[in-house]
Amino acid sequence: MVLACLLFIKRMSEETKVNGWTYVDDDTPDVDEHLQKLPLQIRVYEISGPLFFGTASVIEEIAVKDFTTCLVLRMRSVPALDSTALNALKDLVQVCESKGITIVFSHVNDQPMKVMEKAGFIELVGKENFQPNISAALNRAEEIIHN
Template structure:
């Protein structure tokens, strides 16, 4: 095959593989994505494809972690707008429960990793008067890394110094296993880890010497079914660990 013919064939193949129409569409996306695209493209053209892929993957990973940290919300659910932002049709909304004086409820919305740990610590610093019971609601935390565990350890140490009790509510499978493997579950006490907010509040009532309350009929399970298959789940009240 003549080299000129082979070169022409390669040009056509390269053009079809490049998908220029998609390349143009990507420029209409978020600026951060466009920046990753341009960096990868320019590195491919002027340096090397291997380097371009490595840098592109690294930039995309950093961008993803930044976005995850931005979407994660942490704060007082009994004292801030987080309670007002709860969906009205949510059967497990905290505003439909009785939270007595001396009990504070925090909620983490989103992955709890190192990108969100600082938000968590800042939210805790908003506490002016140590509560007798601090409930940490984790129904929307599907993943927990080592930095998140360290943040939880700091909370546990702080509550013990202040004479408060830490209760965890709505713990999913992966965070539960991570807590068990790190030994955090033993330190916080398995009797203080629950699958839903109603059982967690009843534990708080018990500490305060108040009578327990029945779970509202409209309440729904907060934890995925995988939790029932985790080693630590056997020690948690099955009625509070059913899945949605």
């Protein structure tokens, strides 16, 4: 049983990833019509997979540049969140706040949202910084950088 639990944890930790969006400038040959152009002050990361004690360290992979004003975390592929991962998110929020960076969450699923509500995380970040989809989150990010 213990071995099965360890194998499960290992497998889940391999499934959880954090990927940053690629940023290119107008002169880059890779630019085409399907890439969305964003101001440099907005950084977007997509988290995929369950966030629990075995995978909370992936949140540390989120890097913000000196010119970042708003960080968008796209969580549409995060089915579950536990208190250890929530603590890692709280640490990220504190680091960002100390640097003057606002975090906007996009498409947080039901289970993670319930954990965040119960822990008071939504009040910490601000309800207005939880958006239903990436378009709304990017609109919110644009508002933040222009204020």
